[in-house]
Amino acid sequence: MRFLRSCGAPARHDIYAGIHKGLRAFMADTLLRVGRLDADDSQAVTEALAAIDALLDLCLSHLAHEDAVIHPAMEACQAGASRPAAEHHEDHVHAIGRLRLLCDTLRHAPRPDRAEVAQRLYRLLGCFVGENLLHMHLEEIDHNDCLWRHYGDAELQALEGRIVASLSPAEMAVGLRWMVPAMAPAERLALLAPLSAKLPAHVFDGLMTVVRPHLSASDLVRLEEGLRQAA
Ligand SMILES: [Fe+2]
Incomplete structure (x- = not known):
């Protein structure tokens, strides 16, 4: 290896x-x-x-x-x-x-x-x-x-x-629950910004509900600011 x-x-x-x-x-x-x-x-x-x-x-x-x-x-x-x-x-x-x-x-x-x-x-x-x-x-x-x-x-x-x-949807939620908090901030934004643009707002909000409790306050502020700028 x-x-x-x-x-x-x-x-x-x-x-x-x-x-x-x-x-x-x-x-x-x-x-x-x-x-x-x-x-x-x-x-x-x-x-x-x-x-x-x-x-x-x-x-x-x-x-x-x-x-x-x-x-x-x-x-x-x-x-x-x-x-x-x-x-x-x-x-x-x-x-x-x-x-x-x-x-x-x-x-x-x-x-x-x-x-x-x-x-x-x-x-x-x-x-x-x-x-x-x-x-x-x-x-x-x-x-x-x-x-x-x-x-x-x-x-x-x-x-x-x-x-x-x-x-x-359940597999997607479990995957994102573990992936997003484990990623670097730029990786989170690169993953979630296209989903935010593509998915209906209520579906994307549902995914964020799964992820949000597992991010620190500062990581969440940074992600949400990045998503606003990307929109
Ligand atoms: Fe494998």
Whole structure:
């Protein structure tokens, strides 16, 4: 795996940057939540299991979109280019199954056993997060290298558009909830200003309702000022 991208190259459209920042944030937040979980607190256990469930749903839908849209585009230009990541995806599906089983074990564990099961879940989730961090890095370096050599930015934006168009409103809301707060201010504006221009006002306001509680006061002021100027 390469860890450095050459400097000085013109900026290109990065199909992975935003969603991967969101996934990193969601994974880190959920791992910390499970680590500090009081296994005797039934409400906290229920909430932690719901967070893991939502994270795993997002991971599954994300890898399915990559398999369906991005990998065929890569294979069309460079046979085998997506194979390592596709194999990772198969491993991730199995890991998600194991995590869901362990979540069920915690959900139904008698109270004296819960702390030990929660600890096992924390460690297994940590392994899953670690593998995903390395996997996302591979995609951001090796896949972008392939995509940028064979496709223009408009074509990459069209691929991304196919994925976005396939999202349910609920998937869109979960994705934005984690992506937007995890982004740099300029990235937030670049993502949201076109949506503000394109979507009916009540739909965009609904998305902002999901995002707003997770931004700091200063980040929110900056974003709303940027959206006003872009309108
Ligand atoms: Fe992936």
